[in-house]
Amino acid sequence: MAAIPDIVEKDLKKLETSIDKLITTKIHVIKEIVNYIIKSGGKRVRPILVILSARLCGYKGEKHIPYAAIIEFIHTATLLHDDVVDNAKTRRGFSTVNTVWGNEPSVLVGDFLYSKSFELMAREGNDMILQVISAATTALSEGEILEIVKTADINTTEKEYFQIIGNKTAVLFAAACEIGAILGKSTQQRRKDMSNFGYNLGMAFQLMDDILDYTSFDNVLGKRVGTDLQEGKVTLPLIHALRSATDEEKSYITKVIDKPRITARDFSRARKIIEKYNGIDYTLSTAENYTKNAKGHLKSFPESRYKEALLTLTNHMLSREK
Amino acid sequence: MAAIPDIVEKDLKKLETSIDKLITTKIHVIKEIVNYIIKSGGKRVRPILVILSARLCGYKGEKHIPYAAIIEFIHTATLLHDDVVDNAKTRRGFSTVNTVWGNEPSVLVGDFLYSKSFELMAREGNDMILQVISAATTALSEGEILEIVKTADINTTEKEYFQIIGNKTAVLFAAACEIGAILGKSTQQRRKDMSNFGYNLGMAFQLMDDILDYTSFDNVLGKRVGTDLQEGKVTLPLIHALRSATDEEKSYITKVIDKPRITARDFSRARKIIEKYNGIDYTLSTAENYTKNAKGHLKSFPESRYKEALLTLTNHMLSREK
Numbered sequence: 001m002a003a004i005p006d007i008v009e010k011d012l013k014k015l016e017t018s019i020d021k022l023i024t025t026k027i028h029v030i031k032e033i034v035n036y037i038i039k040s041g042g043k044r045v046r047p048i049l050v051i052l053s054a055r056l057c058g059y060k061g062e063k064h065i066p067y068a069a070i071i072e073f074i075h076t077a078t079l080l081h082d083d084v085v086d087n088a089k090t091r092r093g094f095s096t097v098n099t100v101w102g103n104e105p106s107v108l109v110g111d112f113l114y115s116k117s118f119e120l121m122a123r124e125g126n127d128m129i130l131q132v133i134s135a136a137t138t139a140l141s142e143g144e145i146l147e148i149v150k151t152a153d154i155n156t157t158e159k160e161y162f163q164i165i166g167n168k169t170a171v172l173f174a175a176a177c178e179i180g181a182i183l184g185k186s187t188q189q190r191r192k193d194m195s196n197f198g199y200n201l202g203m204a205f206q207l208m209d210d211i212l213d214y215t216s217f218d219n220v221l222g223k224r225v226g227t228d229l230q231e232g233k234v235t236l237p238l239i240h241a242l243r244s245a246t247d248e249e250k251s252y253i254t255k256v257i258d259k260p261r262i263t264a265r266d267f268s269r270a271r272k273i274i275e276k277y278n279g280i281d282y283t284l285s286t287a288e289n290y291t292k293n294a295k296g297h298l299k300s301f302p303e304s305r306y307k308e309a310l311l312t313l314t315n316h317m318l319s320r321e322k
Numbered sequence: 323m324a325a326i327p328d329i330v331e332k333d334l335k336k337l338e339t340s341i342d343k344l345i346t347t348k349i350h351v352i353k354e355i356v357n358y359i360i361k362s363g364g365k366r367v368r369p370i371l372v373i374l375s376a377r378l379c380g381y382k383g384e385k386h387i388p389y390a391a392i393i394e395f396i397h398t399a400t401l402l403h404d405d406v407v408d409n410a411k412t413r414r415g416f417s418t419v420n421t422v423w424g425n426e427p428s429v430l431v432g433d434f435l436y437s438k439s440f441e442l443m444a445r446e447g448n449d450m451i452l453q454v455i456s457a458a459t460t461a462l463s464e465g466e467i468l469e470i471v472k473t474a475d476i477n478t479t480e481k482e483y484f485q486i487i488g489n490k491t492a493v494l495f496a497a498a499c500e501i502g503a504i505l506g507k508s509t510q511q512r513r514k515d516m517s518n519f520g521y522n523l524g525m526a527f528q529l530m531d532d533i534l535d536y537t538s539f540d541n542v543l544g545k546r547v548g549t550d551l552q553e554g555k556v557t558l559p560l561i562h563a564l565r566s567a568t569d570e571e572k573s574y575i576t577k578v579i580d581k582p583r584i585t586a587r588d589f590s591r592a593r594k595i596i597e598k599y600n601g602i603d604y605t606l607s608t609a610e611n612y613t614k615n616a617k618g619h620l621k622s623f624p625e626s627r628y629k630e631a632l633l634t635l636t637n638h639m640l641s642r643e644k
Contacts (some may be wrong), residue, residue: 027464029471081433085426104407104470107429111403112463114433119456125449134441141434142349148426149351159606 005309011051011065012044018069022120025112033097033109038076041092041222045205046176048313053180053194056306065184066120067129071176073117074137078144080110085144086231093222114167128182136175143167152232152257154250158239164200165206173202193297197310198264200294204317210235212322213278213298214271221322226267231256234259236286239269244277291317323429327631333373333387334366334472338390355419355431360398363414363544367466368393368498375502375516378628389451392442393498395435396459400466402432407466407469408553415544433628450504458497465489474554474579476572480561487528488521493522515619519632522616526639529609532557533602536593543644548589554579558608559595559601560592566599608642613639 023034047068052065082088083096084106090096098106114137121130147164150156177198181191212221213228214237228235234257242250253273256266274280291314301307345356348530369390404410405418413416414458420428436459443452469486472478499520503513534543535550536559550557556579564572575595578588596602613636625631 025464027467027471030464030467081429085429100503103425103468107403107407108467108470111432111436112460112467114436115456115459115463119453119460122449122452127444127447127449130444130452131441134437134444137437138434138441141430141437142347142352144428145349145352145427146435148430149349313475 005048005052005312006046007055007305007309011068012048014062015044015047015051015068015072018065019072022066022069022073023116023209025116029101029105032110033101033105034076034113036094037080037091037097038072040094041070042076044072046075046172049173049176049198049201049310050179052306052310052313053198054183055180056301056304056310057181057186057190057194059180059184061183063124063126064180066124067179067183068176070117070120070133071179072174074133075172077113077117079108080106080113080138083146084110085148086169086227088227090221090223092321093219104178113297120197122228124184126270126314129141129179131181132175132178136171139167139171143169143171147233150234152234154234154242154257156239158236159238161234161239162203165210168290169206169209170199170202172200177201190300193300197294197297200290200297201314201317204287204314206296207236207283207290208317208320211237211283211287212320213254215273215280216321226262229256229267229270230262235276236283239279240282241274241277241279245273249273264268290319291315327370327374327634329377329627329631330370330373333390334370336384336387337366337369337373337390337394341389341394344388344391345438351423352431353425355423355427356398356435358400358416358422359413359419360394364394364398366394368397368494371495371520371523371632372501374628374632374635375499375520376505377502377514378623378626378632379503379506379508379512381502381506383505385446385448386502387500388442388614389501389505390498392439392455393494393501395439396455397494399432399435399439400462402428402435404466405506407470408549409473410545410549410585412545424639425477432486449502451501454497454500454504458493461489461493465491465493469555472556474556476556476564476576476579477559478556478561480558483556483558483561484525487525487532491528492521492524495527496520499523512622519616519619521618522612523636523639526609526612526616526636529558529605529612529623530639530642532567533559533605533609534642536596536614537602538643547585551589551592552584558605559596561601562604563596563599567595571595578606613637 019038023031025031046320050068051064052073079091080097083098084103085089086291088096089099143164147302149159150164174195176193181194210228213225216225218225230256242253253270256262260267294314295311298307298310341360345353347353372390372393373386381423390438401413402419405413406420406425409416413423443455467484469490472486494518500513500517503516532550535547538547540547564575575592578584578592616636617633620632621628
């Protein structure tokens with residue numbers, strides 16, 4: 001993402017220190033694996049949302065830093081488990097943890113990060129935040145499971161797709177923003193606004209992710225383009241195209257999506273079918289709608305550089321390249 | 323385990339209802355998998371400990387039931403992840419979830435159960451319990467990771483082994499008992515006593531588990547005898563034997579423990595080496611010491627049928643057959 005707002009720069013430095021400090025364990029390999037994945041160039045989108053939301057909601061303290069770290073831990077835990085589930089080889093241009101250390105440590109270090117996050121939150125003692133985050137992680141696992149259920153199902157509907165990405169991505173964005181509002185002791189309505197802002201932004205984020213998986217390049221994305229098709233993930237570009245595709249095209253996609261290994265030619269032909277029926281444009285305009293909705297939820301907030309930064313970040317979402 | 327105390331029978335029925343009620347999800351397959359594993363004849367040792375500890379500590383309410391359910395959810399989540407990590411085929415006489423549904427749902431339904439547990443606890447709002455359980459789950463993942471680090475390492479020391487089983491098993495037993503004390507609004511000292519009781523009982527439980535893996539029979543255990551040796555887990559019966567084993571015996575064990583697949587003959591010979599150096603007896607007497615310690619921590623509690631039941635359960639630990 002192009003836009004990391006200047007005003008969070010200082011807090012992001014504190015975040016990195018906090019991440020190091022909070023991961024305490026006697027087991028050396030845990031530290032090693034956590035450092036490997038957490039320092040491998042994540043965009044820190046979710047922590048940035050915690051930081052900006054807290055400041056937008058008038059929070060003056062420093063608790064937003066550990067919460068930002070916790071949100072990143074939870075996100076990292078899901079990545080560790082995702083990569084096992086997807087049998088992924090690279091992430092952010094590096095070999096995945098499951099490739100370097102094996103599936104077992106990936107699963108267990110993911111569990112460690114989940115538990116550590118809840119341990120840290122329990123110590124902080126803010127029950128409202130704990131409720132928001134634990135509900136988010138439950139939804140997250142539900143989204144991931146639904147995604148597996150729908151793997152290689154070319155009859156996946158747009159509604160089902162939205163349910164999947166809503167749960168697996170948007171809910172954690174929503175939680176990140178709601179934490180800020182809770183820290184700022186905002187009204188119920190403001191909490192809802194921030195949560196909705198995050199949710200809509202998260203939907204746009206995931207839609208762009210699913211576009212980039214068809215339109216980007218390996219070296220830009222830091223992972224293989226075409227991964228979704230390879231893994232049988234039926235995302236919106238494909239769902240939209242399939243609505244108008246001919247029977248022959250449909251049966252071709254069915255064949256490809258069931259293949260254990262797709263070729264460059266398979267991918268290229270699938271992409272052509274998607275382009276023919278404007279699958280990318282449709283997904284992009286859907287993402288645009290979500291960013292509009294997101295911005296709408298910030299309307300009632302007074303102008304500030306934090307609001308400005310969140311709006312900029314939302315606009316940049318549509319032009320992100322990785 | 324032979325002894326399920328009569329006085330918890332009613333509460334155990336409530337527990338089963340609570341388990342059903344608390345696992346709410348829109349995703350059908352989650353319910354299906356959770357039911358499959360959670361209804362497959364678990365011994366409910368940890369929930370029984372929550373129930374008896376709460377009553378022993380004078381708790382009169384009904385919250386011990388959902389907490390007992392939560393402890394079982396967390397335990398079940400670890401089983402789901404363990405079976406993926408160990409690539410286990412059977413548990414409690416049934417095919418494992420990873421065998422029936424695959425590794426992906428095993429990992430993700432485990433995550434769901436973890437998250438759901440924390441969500442339920444966050445809603446209950448008892449921060450002390452939340453701290454105890456989250457610290458326990460962190461320790462648990464650390465124990466499992468350490469176990470992997472030490473896989474097939476015949477130089478694993480008794481101290482390292484105790485650290486592994488302490489974290490992976492005893493800490494959750496300790497948490498189960500401490501919850502009871504917290505619900506009963508016990509003094510700090512009583513909380514510590516209950517936690518220590520649980521810890522020592524958990525150690526004895528795991529030691530017996532590690533004995534049974536050498537001495538039991540497949541149909542009694544509900545899983546393959548010899549699994550630890552097969553998986554390269556160096557447990558106390560072996561650690562003790564290796565201390566006195568000849569170089570030839572040591573090199574034989576090294577060879578077997580590194581094998582991807584051991585034969586019945588390998589297992590039989592390894593077992594003979596363990597018997598020769600009294601590895602089983604030594605482990606049994608270690609377990610006995612732990613049960614003595616456990617009982618010691620109950621001394622200061624006034625006599626009651628709950629204390630009686632906990633003592634009986636502790637004594638039965640040494641003669642358990644599965």
